[in-house]
Amino acid sequence: MAPTSPLGLFAVDDLIQDEDRAMRDTVRRFVDDRIRPEIADWYEAARIPARELAKELGSLGLLGMHLEGYGCAGTSATAYGLACLELEAGDSGVRSLVSVQGSLAMYAIYANGSEEQKQEWLPRMAAGDAIGCFGLTEPDFGSDPGGMRTRARRDGSDWVLNGTKMWITNGSIADVAIVWAQTDDGIRGFVVPTDAPGFSAPEIKRKMSLRASVTAELVLADVRLPESAMLPGAKGLSGPLSCLSEARFGIVFGALGAARDCLESTIAYAAERQIYGRSLSAYQATQLKLADMTLELGKGMLLALHLGRLKDSGALRSEQVSLGKLNNVREAIAIARECRTILGAAGITLEYPMMRHANNLESVLTYEGTSEVHQLIIGQALTGERAFR
Template identity: 65%
Template sequence: MTAPHRPAAPDPHDFLALDSTLAEEERDIRDTVRDYATRELLPHVAEWFEAGTLPDPRGLAKAFGDLGVFGMHLEGYGCAGASAVAYGLACRELEAVDSGLRSFVSVQGSLAMAAIHKFGSEEQKTAWLPRMAAGEAIGCFGLTEPDSGSDPGSMRTRARRDGADWVLDGTKMWITNGSVADVAVVWAATDDGIRGFLVPTDTPGFQANTIHRKLSLRASITSELVLEGVRLPGDALLPGSAGLGSPLSCLNEARYGIVWGVVGAARACYAAALEYAATREQFGGPIAGFQLTQRKLAEMVLDVNQAGLTALRIGRLKDAGACHHNHVSLGKFGNVAAAQRVARAARSLHGANGITLEYPVMRHMVNLETVATYEGTEEIHALSIGQAVTGVSAFR
């Protein structure tokens, strides 16, 4: 009688063996982005975070372009046309280093490029998308305003006709990449509803002011956009844009990247905690042997793997054309909360060391405070899920 087969013990860093379900191309993309991020970004990100900036955003954009991650889920115009899961994996590996780096890629590809790809004319697509995919041009996405965050339909930015031209006036706030962008996708109210416009940032009347003194997402450039009498030709309008649904559909693409990205942040915090617990000794032994430490690690590995399962399932739905925006809301709502729990527990396990930049946990912890807010707050996503399960809207 043959001995019964004994399954291999779980890998502490991939407890449910989720990566074994990936296709070869997906694994290749994962490895390529992980190798680059670990080699070129991770050694410097704590310094960038402490300095509160990205020292060479154009160099970073060119490197990301060479890596092929800008707009990698889009088709044509120099974009890779990769699967949703492959794009998610790239977001996961970038955010395992820092949320600000994933935001750089998300804003370029899932917001600015996606808006042009979805709603732009052929001339607009040809003019901008290949350069943006290559990292030769940087874009930003101007929707949020100082008094219009969760309710973008109340925006005050206006675009009015003046002969054949458009004239834009208004202010946008919390705009990633705004101060280094070559083109801004600006959403404005018109007599025909909310429309999108391509605004080259060297247009007279356009000004981008970098926001300083941030305590979160510091390795990222965040800006205020001010438009005062910005005159644009008629063909600056994104002709396919129509109503608030247009920018919200772009936000859904960026939210999808967050669903995956925060798994990377959680994984990094868990891995740091696991290593620290094995090497930190108190009371005559490693703290990994203490019951309370093991409870914390068990809860961390549970959150990391459940969030990974959620991201993978939503990615597979997206690739099958079956992903509703409520699926993405569920993913962002659940996965961000899970990542926050992991980061807080990892910070606690590190003790006083956890508040320094020698370890990644507090950097991730404060970054996740921003991630929980942008692309829809947790309250907005809770209401989105609530509406989906009850059939009743609580937004008004």
């Protein structure tokens, strides 16, 4: 009997429109040709040619791809999700580069910015000529962003920003930072050129996860900005939270890419590995594990595609995104760990992707809302009661 691919069992391609499938296949080829040959070395060295990759990703139309106008591709949300899946099959760090650029930094300007801000930044960011980052999380305020201490005060017609942001992807290579700060009028967002005096972004080193990704701290020491730097359309936490919902949607698909890569690599390894005179894949214990992992991967994919359809129709709610993020990341990390057990000692090396994906998914499990935060979002939707405090 000829073997079937894990998602082939679910006939997933039959659920995807031709245009979206073509975009997915383009990204898959890019990952196969550009990312896979280099990613183990990038991960081991804790470096990534982010600026070079940004231009390549921009030339493919992947940066802010689901936005309309300003040089953006204007694809469906489902196509964006499938692109995230293929990028994360390469590495979570590559998908994070695209997610932060498009769904956080660009989306913040697109949804809340002035026309001047959009014209200044979005075309360059879509092309990969300018890189953005998103400054919300602080050292003492992750899951509770409303407690942020970064502050913007008026000084004549200017704004002066002081504070610190933490765990900021793209931070030390960014040309523009979207920074959220407390003001006398509540939380507001600001478009901050990173060459502004008083702005610095020291890179965070010695990471064991997302090593092929740039992570930084943002330090704002009396950063003076003109009045036009404020995002006029965002007031309160709804502004940054709407951006997070965009990024979480990409993760719903992206995490499945890491899981699929682990599972396909494991199936190929088990077919070649001989033990007691038979291939490892011929043993019941191996097949039981593969069957269970395939089931969870397929269920996660069906959920992701359903959420994609809801988003394309304008009906997707934030608590539904939490369903997808909670389930798919949780299952993806479980698949990565289980795949590692099938490979035994070989699974801990960078010759195979399991440990790299598992380590990366530890960060994905936490960022854009921890599992507990998403459980509480779902709980609130079910009960009508807010249990965050």
